[in-house]
Amino acid sequence: MSFWLTVLRQVGRNLKMTWGSQLMTLLTVSLSVLIFAFFYLIYSNMLNLGDKLGDDLSLIVYLDEEPGPELKQQLEKKIRTFDEVESIRFVSRSEAYDRFALQLGKNQDVLNDIPKDFLPPSIEVVPLKNLRSLNQVKLFSSYLASFPGTLKVQYGQDWVERFYYFTKLLSIIVLLSGTLLILTTIFMVAYTIRLTILGRQAELELLKLVGATNNYIRTPFLLEGLLQGILGSTFGITALYILFQWIKLRFSGPGFLNLFEFTFFSPSISFTIIGVSILLCTLGSYTTMQKFLRI
Amino acid sequence: MVELIKVSKTYAPDVIALQNISVSIESGEMFFLIGMSGAGKTTLLKLLCSMEIPSKGLIEIAGLPINQLKGYKLAKLRQKIGVAYQDFKLLTDRTTAENIAISMEVSYKKPQLIRKRVIDLLDQLALSDKHDTITGELSRGEQQRVTLARAIANSPTMILVDEPTGNLDATTTERVMKLLTKCNKGGATIVIATHDDSIYRHTTHRVMELRQGEKYSLSGGLSL
Numbered sequence: 001m002s003f004w005l006t007v008l009r010q011v012g013r014n015l016k017m018t019w020g021s022q023l024m025t026l027l028t029v030s031l032s033v034l035i036f037a038f039f040y041l042i043y044s045n046m047l048n049l050g051d052k053l054g055d056d057l058s059l060i061v062y063l064d065e066e067p068g069p070e071l072k073q074q075l076e077k078k079i080r081t082f083d084e085v086e087s088i089r090f091v092s093r094s095e096a097y098d099r100f101a102l103q104l105g106k107n108q109d110v111l112n113d114i115p116k117d118f119l120p121p122s123i124e125v126v127p128l129k130n131l132r133s134l135n136q137v138k139l140f141s142s143y144l145a146s147f148p149g150t151l152k153v154q155y156g157q158d159w160v161e162r163f164y165y166f167t168k169l170l171s172i173i174v175l176l177s178g179t180l181l182i183l184t185t186i187f188m189v190a191y192t193i194r195l196t197i198l199g200r201q202a203e204l205e206l207l208k209l210v211g212a213t214n215n216y217i218r219t220p221f222l223l224e225g226l227l228q229g230i231l232g233s234t235f236g237i238t239a240l241y242i243l244f245q246w247i248k249l250r251f252s253g254p255g256f257l258n259l260f261e262f263t264f265f266s267p268s269i270s271f272t273i274i275g276v277s278i279l280l281c282t283l284g285s286y287t288t289m290q291k292f293l294r295i
Numbered sequence: 296m297v298e299l300i301k302v303s304k305t306y307a308p309d310v311i312a313l314q315n316i317s318v319s320i321e322s323g324e325m326f327f328l329i330g331m332s333g334a335g336k337t338t339l340l341k342l343l344c345s346m347e348i349p350s351k352g353l354i355e356i357a358g359l360p361i362n363q364l365k366g367y368k369l370a371k372l373r374q375k376i377g378v379a380y381q382d383f384k385l386l387t388d389r390t391t392a393e394n395i396a397i398s399m400e401v402s403y404k405k406p407q408l409i410r411k412r413v414i415d416l417l418d419q420l421a422l423s424d425k426h427d428t429i430t431g432e433l434s435r436g437e438q439q440r441v442t443l444a445r446a447i448a449n450s451p452t453m454i455l456v457d458e459p460t461g462n463l464d465a466t467t468t469e470r471v472m473k474l475l476t477k478c479n480k481g482g483a484t485i486v487i488a489t490h491d492d493s494i495y496r497h498t499t500h501r502v503m504e505l506r507q508g509e510k511y512s513l514s515g516g517l518s519l
Contacts, residue, residue, distance in 0.1 A: 002403065003403060006403060202384070202386060203386055205384070206384050206386065206397065207401060208373075209344065209346060209373065209378065209384070210373065210374070210397060210401050210449075211370045211371065211372070211375075211376075211398075211401050211402065211449075212401040213366075213367055213370040213371075213401075214366055214370070216370075216401055
């Protein structure tokens, strides 16, 4: 009989003997993957949302007087020292007046008696469209406010801060659920394999005595862990996909979910989650074997 | 060939099971190990199949020091040694056939070959009707024969048998001895530990007597 056929028979026998605990482990692994993947999905969608909202984000630095060409260069240099930015644009008093007049449209008559230099000059700073820039926009704003001659720095402070805290909270949840995933997969699989080993102590001892090699004895347990990982993570990801589709279908139409497009994981991320789960489960069975299956 | 040179075995804290045993067993020899209970017979068999490690001395099988073998090499050596343990070591939730097959499965024998060999052995040991019986439901005598069948199933080059006739009647004892003699004639080295003098009384093979862990006498050897 070939090695793999014998090993598969052993795996089948083990699963049959301990099907109750195996099923519980499978459920736990699936649930852990589901919980982690759920929060990770929300988190990754929030990152996408952040990128999109960041498109409209710019900081406006109001200055007390029009900067000369040399000062403009100095200011631009100082801004770029803090962080990479997408663009820096200086808006003069007259440009500001023209913009304002354009915005007023038909009502621009109200500006007739007002001097053309009543609006302060400003610098429009557009940060890079990534979450890091978004998260440190407050710091950036304080930095810009510290420039001499700055009257005020304006940006969509409220939503940026709320968004920042929300993504921060999500990242903590993702981290926690990731830890939960690691702990449950490793420990539950290790515990189940341990139960199997203890339940088959007499047989394992006999196998050693009749000349079974280390691979013959250990491979079935490794395969069990591997199988738990494959099935558990696939069930978890599939359940999340079904849930995702249901939510999309159920809440389609005008509403919060339509503010931006919710997307599922790309195949590469799905396979990475499955791969890592398989690795963790195999690690769980390997550590148990090292501890309880000394040959 | 099996060589034991000044082999001693002491169990913690200070129980001396064997002391200074030196003996050579030729390939293809049938060797009897006799002595009272606690004389050290079982310990000696355990040392020969590397189930235990000697506290002192050297054991070589076919020129290999077995207490230094590990992993794959040790597993391969064990496949060549069939052991019928005094406590049987049967898997009592498995059938007779499964118990016998286990020693052949570890060396990846073909399933049809295993089935044929199991049926053949059960026939020789008058256990044909117990093929699918769970071993936990067998009598002590039947379990003993299943243990023996498992020991010789893989056609090992050395067979170690611990009290093979302890629970058997005269007729079955004769069957068992006939089977062991057949294996011996087929070239296997047989070491039988027993205190049943009916099986070695008129033997022409060598008989070593142990007393309190020491070699008391070594006699016979006409067949060599």
